[in-house]
Amino acid sequence: MKPFFPTLTGNEPLLAQLGGEILSDRLGHAYILEGPAGTGKHTLALQIAAALACERKNEDGVPLPCLQCPACRKILSGNSPDVIPVGREDKATLGVETVRKMRASAFMAPNELDDKIYIFEDAQTMTAQAQNALLLILEEPPAYLRFLLLTDGSVPLLETVRSRAPTLRLSRLTQEVLQARLLETEPEARALLAQSPVDFGELIAAADGSMGLAKKMLEPKFRQTVLEDRKLARTFAELAANHASASSVIPFLGAMEGPRDVVIARFSTMLLCIRDLSLLKQSDTAPLCFFYDRENATALAYRFTAPELMRAAREISAAMDALYRNANVRLVLTRFAMQTGLLP
Ligand SMILES: [Zn+2]
Structure with missing residues (x-):
């Protein structure tokens, strides 16, 4: 079997489902990725984009995404013209003007890839007006368009949006999984454990299941x-x-x-x-x-x-x-x- 999302930890059933859908070309056009801060929504969104574009998608035994091919690397480094973040910048909400601008560009075909993927950051801050503007394109998107709406779930999106974009819920890691993963991937974590097991234990507890926060605390x-x-x-x-x-x-x-x-x-x-x-x-x-x-x-x-x-x-x-x-x-x-x- 092909390994899916090999560098991500936790949420295994969800990752297996997504990998299978991408491989068999059944992935939907829009998803809501919901989870508290630090659960890896952003990382997963980029990796979904990479998996869609991965040049080694159909090779047996190669993980999906492979993370090595030029397409994967371009996406993961944030340099693909077809993977486009949509954010609220320094405003409190993600407003209708931002969505209108996005919509105008969305009707232009992708530059390099088969897909054009919009990643909405902080989707919980979208105004109702912005969500309604998004709906216009969610209802009948061009075949190449994909939307990933990242939200912490603090404010639910409109029912009309949710009915067109299934919600994928990401949960935090347990302390045991976080600890094992951190020790496996971060030399600084191993050094800290050797130097002070108490500080290391405190760090794991304080990270509260967030790999991102744990790494920051190194x-x-x-x-x-x-x-x-x-x-x-x-x-x-x-x-x-x-x-x-x-x-x-x-x-x-x-x-x-x-x-x-x-x-x-x-x-x-x-x-x-x-x-x-x-x-x-x-x-x-x-x-x-x-x-x-x-x-x-x-x-x-x-x-x-x-x-x-x-x-x-x-x-x-x-x-x-x-x-x-x-x-x-x-x-x-x-x-x-x-x-x-x-x-x-
Ligand atoms: Zn690849």
């Missing part, structure tokens, strides 16, 4: 920020569980301080940590999104009562709300410490 500077936020979240949980004295709370509050957006990010990491602890109080096997060391996390969870965790989650949300409303950072932190019982 850059030391970015990783440092993420690891510091996670350490602060654990410190908060430890302090709260210990009903710590004020003298140990002051350094924590000092470390929490920073520019508003940085403090908001720290609180949102804390919320993930507290959420995991709440789930662990209900079930030892709950899926976790902050902790990777389940045993330690379970032990920590049992040092809290459920109402204590609920109160902590509520106060973290209240602190974030206040920061979004431009409240003074230091005052928010002090109030938070008092409300959660860290300070008398």
